[in-house]
Amino acid sequence: MNFRVLSTLLGLLIGILAFFLLIFTLVAFFFYSSEYQAGAFFESFLTTLVSAIILILWGGKVSEENVTFREGFAVVGLGWIVIAFFGALPFYFSGDIPSFTDAYFESMSGYTTTGSSILSSVENLGHTVLLWRSFSHWLGGMGFIVLSLAILPALGVGGMQLYKAEVPGPSPDKLMPRVGQTARILYMVYSLLTILQFSLLWAGGMNIFESLCHTFGTMGTGGFSPLNGSIGQYTTTANSSALYFEVVIIVFMFIAGANFSLHYRAMKGDWKVYFADSEFRFYFILVLLAIFTISLDLYNSSLYDDFGEVVRHSSFSVVSIITTTGYGTENFDLWPNYSRFLLVFLMFIGGMAGSTGGGIKVLRIMTIMKEAIYEISHIIHPKKVYSIRFGKTYIHRDVLSSMNMYVIVFLILYVLGILILSTTGYDFETVSTMVVACFANIGPGLGRVGPTENYGFLPDYAKWVLSYLMVLGRLELFPLLVLSLPGIWTK
C-alpha cells in the first residue's frame, strides 16, 4: 500500500466535498440567512478544505504505476467512511443534531442512499441542512468516486478499479473507451433525469425547496424527505396535486432503480433497449406482480374501500421498496402480513445492476435462479454444460462464482448483523428488518423502525454498526471487506 498516494486521492475526494460545502454556505447565506446556518456550513467548509490540503500536501504524486488494486479499493472503502464524516459536520456544527453519532449515522444514511433517520421531526431542522441531507443522496446515488472520475482526469489512471469498486452490479458496463468519459456520461444522464423530475414536481405545484429535496431523494433512491410525513404528507394536508406528485415520484423511482446505461442508450434514441434487456424485463414483471398481489391482499383486508386507492398505495410502496428508496405514503407496517412480508423480501432484491439502488440486485437473483434450475437438471443430464445466458450475453464462470459468493456473504453478514443488534434487546421483527433496511439501503423497516418511526431510540453502538452495514451494502461488500485483509496494508 502506498499511503502517500492514498492520502492524495482521499484529499482530492474531500476537496470535492469542500467545494459543495462552499456552495451550501452561499445558499445558506443568500437564501436562508434568517436561519443563521451559513456559519455552520462555513466552519464545515474550512475544516474540510484544510483536511484536504493537508492530505494532498503530505501525499505523493499519483501516477499510473502507483495506483494499483490495493490503492483503488482503499480509496473507495476509506473514502466513503471519510466523506460521511465530513458530510456530518454541518449537522453537528449547526446544532441541529447535537450528538455526533447521530450526525454520522444521518450522514452515512444519506450518502449510502439508505434514508434511515434518527430524527423524529425533520421539520425542526434548518432548510439548508435539510437540503444538504437530501443532496447527500444525490451524490451517493451515482457515487462520489464516479463523480471524482468524471471531473478529475488525474484519477483516470487507476480509474477502472475505482469505478468497478463503486458502481453497483457484478460487472459494470463501460459505455465509453475511457472511464472518465463513462463517468461523465453517467452523471450527464443522472443530471438530465434529475432536472426533468425537478421540473415536473415544480410545475405540479411543489415548492422549489421540497422539489429539490424529493428529486435528490428519488434519483439517488435515498428516501430522505424534508416533511415529517414523507410523501404521504401531501395527501394528509389535502394537497390537490398529491396524486400527481406520487405518480411522478413512482415513475422516477422506477427509473432510478433501472440500469443507467440503458437510460443512456434510450436517450440516444434506441428505445427498444429496455425490453430487449432481460434483467429489465424481469425487474418490470417483478414490480407488476408485486403490485398486483399486494393490491389483492390489501383489497381483501378491507383497509381501503376503493380499489384505485389500493393500487395507488401498493404501487408506491412496492416501487419505493424494491428500488430501495424508502419514501412512504402509507404506513405499510399496518398492512396484512402477506403485504408486509413481500415488501421485506423485495428489500433483499433491490434494483437493477448499474442503478442507484441497493440490495442484492435483480441480475444476481436471476442468475442464481437460473443456476439453481441448471443444477437440478444436471441430475438428469450429468454431462450437459450450461452457461448462464441473458440474451446474447453470458456471465463468465469467474464472475458467476463471485456472484454466488456475494449472495452468500450478503446473507451471512445479514445474519451476523441481526445477531449483533439483538443485544439491543428489541424484538426479532424490529431487529431483522432494521438490519436489512440499512444493509440494503432502504430506510424504513417494520415494527419499531416502521415507515412512521425512526432510528433515534437505538443505543450509540447500534448506530455505528448500522452505519457500517450501510456502507458495506452500498459498496457491495467486497471493496470494504477487502480492507480487513492484512495483505492490503503491507507496503
Add this chain to the structure above:
Amino acid sequence: MKLRNIKSAHKFFKNSEDLKPGKKNQSNRVIVVGAGQVGTHIMGRLAAEGYDVVLIDEDEDMVNKSREVADVGCIVGNGCNPQIYSDIGLNSKDLFLAVTDSDETNLVACHIAQAFGCETKIARVRQPFYKSDNETPLNDEFWKKMGVEILFNQDLLTIQEIEHLMENPGAIDTVFLHGGRDRIVAYKVKPHSLMIGRRLIGLRDVPIFENLLVVAVNTVTDINTKTSISNRLKEHFSTGKKSKKEGLKTHMLIPRGDYKIKEGDLLYLAGVRKDFLGIGHLFDPGLIKEFTRVFILGGSILSHQLSQYILQHYPGKSIYLIEQTKKEAYLASESLDPRINVLLTSSHDIETLIQEGLDKYSIFIGASNEEDDNVLTCLLAKEETQARTITIVHSNVYSHLIQYLEIDATVSPKSLLVEDVLKVLRKNVYDVLSAKEHDAEILEFVVPEKSIMAGQRLRDFRFPENSIVAFIYRGESIIIPRGDSVIHCGDHMVIFSLRSAIEEVQNIFLN
C-alpha cells in the same frame, strides 16, 4: 462418389450464351495460391483440361510434390507477396484462385490480385462471418470491393450438403439443381429392399416412380457379401493400400431398361422435389423417415454453424453438441443458442449419448476436425443404436475405405469445394462425380437452332453410350424425359454423362 448441388455456381449462368460448350475463359492462365489438398486437386483437373496453371505455396515440399503429379508452373513463396505477381505479370485476363487453409491469406491474396487488375478472383474461406449476405451491407458488392469475385465458404457448402442429406431420408448423395426444386439423389439398395430383382423397364409404370428417372447405377461386382467389416479392414491393412479390394469392385454405368437391380447397388434418381417423398424406404425397408434428435460431434467451427443451422431449420428437434474439452464446451454453451444442448464428454462415451436419447430415431453427425474421431464415433453410434450417421471426412485417406463401412453418408468439405470451384470455371457443368476410377459429370446444354436433334424423340435420337438426359427444361416447365419425349430447339438439357462420353456429348451440341 459424390454428387453436388449447384447453388453457388448457378448465378454464373447469366444467359444461354454461357451454356454453349467449348466457350472458355478469355485467358488460359490460372493462378492457384495454396498447394494443399484443395489446391492440388483443382490444379490437377485444370491442367488436365488445358489450362496453364501456376501454383504458389510457401511449402517447398508440397510444391515439389505437385510438380511431379501435374504439368504446372510452380513458385515457392508467400501468396501475399506482391513481388511474385509482379514477376509473373499478373493481368486482368488471368484467373485467380486463393485456396490456402488460411482465410486471411486468401483474402489478402485476392486483394493484391485486384490491385493488379485481375478480374476473376475466387477465395476459399471457412469462418462463418466471411459470407455474402445481400440483406446486409456485406453483400456481393462489398466483397467485390474487398477484391473477391466469388467467395466459397467451405463450411457453408458442407452445411448445405448435410441439409440436403437430411431432407432426403435414406439418401447417400444429392445434387440439387435450381435451388433444390430439381434434384438427383442417390439411394443404396439395402438387404430386403423391395427393389431387389426388379428390372428398370416398366419401373416408371409404378405410380411412385412415374416422375423419377434412374440416370445411373453404381454397382458392386463380385462382392463377397459374407465378409464382415473387420475382415475387410483386416484385408485392407494387411494387403496395403495399393493392392486393395480384391473381389470388391464398383463401377458406374448408365443402365439400360433390362438392368436388374441388385443388393448393394447405388441408384441415382432424377426428379422433382415432391416426387422423392417416401422413396427412401423402398430402398431401405428399415428406414426411419422422421428423426427426433440430432447429435453433432463438435469441436469445430463447422459443428457450431451446423447446430445453429439445424436449430433454425428443424424447429422442435433436440440438438446435442458433443464437445470433448472444457474450453470448447464452455465456448459453445456461451456463444450458441441456449436451446442447443452442449455435452462435455468423450466422443467414445456412447453410453452417455444413449442416456441422452441417442437411438434409431436420431441422426448422428461426425463434424469434428478429427476425421478419425468422426468415422469411429459414427461406427460406434451405428453399431450401438442404429442411428442414422453422417460423417465428415477431411482427407482422402479413408475415402475408398468408407464406402465399405456402415456409415450412411459421408461429406467431404474439400471435395465439395473443389467441385464447386470447377463448376464455376467450367460454366455449363452442373456437377462433377469424382470417384477415382470413373468420373461422371452433370452438364447443361442448350439445343441449338436448326439442330438435327430437334423434332426427334429421345428414343430415336441415340445419345452416346454412357450418357443420359436427366432433365429437359422448356420455358417454365420441367420434363423428366421418357423415351418418347420430343426434343425442341432451345430446350435446356441436363445431361448425366460418364467421363468417357463427355466429348461425344459436347460434339452433338456443337453441331
